[in-house]
Amino acid sequence: xxxxxxxxxxxxxxxxxxxxxxxxxxxxxxxxxxxxxxxxxxxxxxxxxxxxxxxxxxxxxxxxxxxxxxxxxxxxxxxxxxxxxxxxxxxxxxxxxxxxxxxxxxxxxx
Amino acid sequence: xxxxxxxxxxxxxxxxxxxxxxxxxxxxxxxxxxxxxxxxxxxxxxxxxxxxxxxxxxxxxxxxxxxxxxxxxxxxxxxxxxxxxxxxxxxxxxxxxxxxxxxxxxxxxxxxxx
Numbered sequence: 001x002x003x004x005x006x007x008x009x010x011x012x013x014x015x016x017x018x019x020x021x022x023x024x025x026x027x028x029x030x031x032x033x034x035x036x037x038x039x040x041x042x043x044x045x046x047x048x049x050x051x052x053x054x055x056x057x058x059x060x061x062x063x064x065x066x067x068x069x070x071x072x073x074x075x076x077x078x079x080x081x082x083x084x085x086x087x088x089x090x091x092x093x094x095x096x097x098x099x100x101x102x103x104x105x106x107x108x109x110x
Numbered sequence: 111x112x113x114x115x116x117x118x119x120x121x122x123x124x125x126x127x128x129x130x131x132x133x134x135x136x137x138x139x140x141x142x143x144x145x146x147x148x149x150x151x152x153x154x155x156x157x158x159x160x161x162x163x164x165x166x167x168x169x170x171x172x173x174x175x176x177x178x179x180x181x182x183x184x185x186x187x188x189x190x191x192x193x194x195x196x197x198x199x200x201x202x203x204x205x206x207x208x209x210x211x212x213x214x215x216x217x218x219x220x221x222x223x224x
Contacts, residue, residue, distance in 0.1 A: 003169075008150065032211055043200060043215035044153070051209065088152060090213070096141050096160045096206060097168070098213055102152035 003027060004091050006101035015110045019076040023089030023101055026070070033065055033072045034090040038103070044088055048074065079108045113137070116201050116216035123223050129188040131219050133201030140206040142184035143213065144168075144176065146197040153200060159184055160206065191223045 005024045013019045032051040036044035048063040050056045056063045062075040076083055089101040117132035141160050145153040155168030157176040165176050173195060177185045188195055198220050204213040
């Protein structure tokens, strides 16, 4: 079992819709959880981080964490073509090991 | 402005060569990481370091070694480059603590081994 799993996609949504991205992790000792966005040919950049159970909202983005079920999700409201990118889920495991999933490709169609 | 700098953007090396990839950060971060990124595989952790002279193996350490003699610098070494090490290599650094321990990335090094 991979430490961090994501559906590779591509996930296609129409402009203005909600995009839902999911991630599961295996290490129960994991402390913090991150969503990074990566445009083609660029380095990843942080969108959201979350470390407490529940929801965290920042503008059009909402991160959801459920430690009991070991999953993290990212919702993007009012999706825009500029949101088209690869979204990487990252988990900070015990001992400062930062592990990434394989990423989900999101395509927002205008 | 926070910065992680990798020494080269593009490198072409021959099979069997010893290759050094350098990474420097100016944020006084404790943690530094080396990843490789291949299509469809995401970022795979090669090695990481949580302090000077300390290192931990990641998920794919075979064929690589690292060095961290100073807090700001983390080097990745390919002891004898092989064609299957052709990849994009990304360095990152992050602080230790609770809350937002965001990792910042360098611009990446595209290594081609011929």
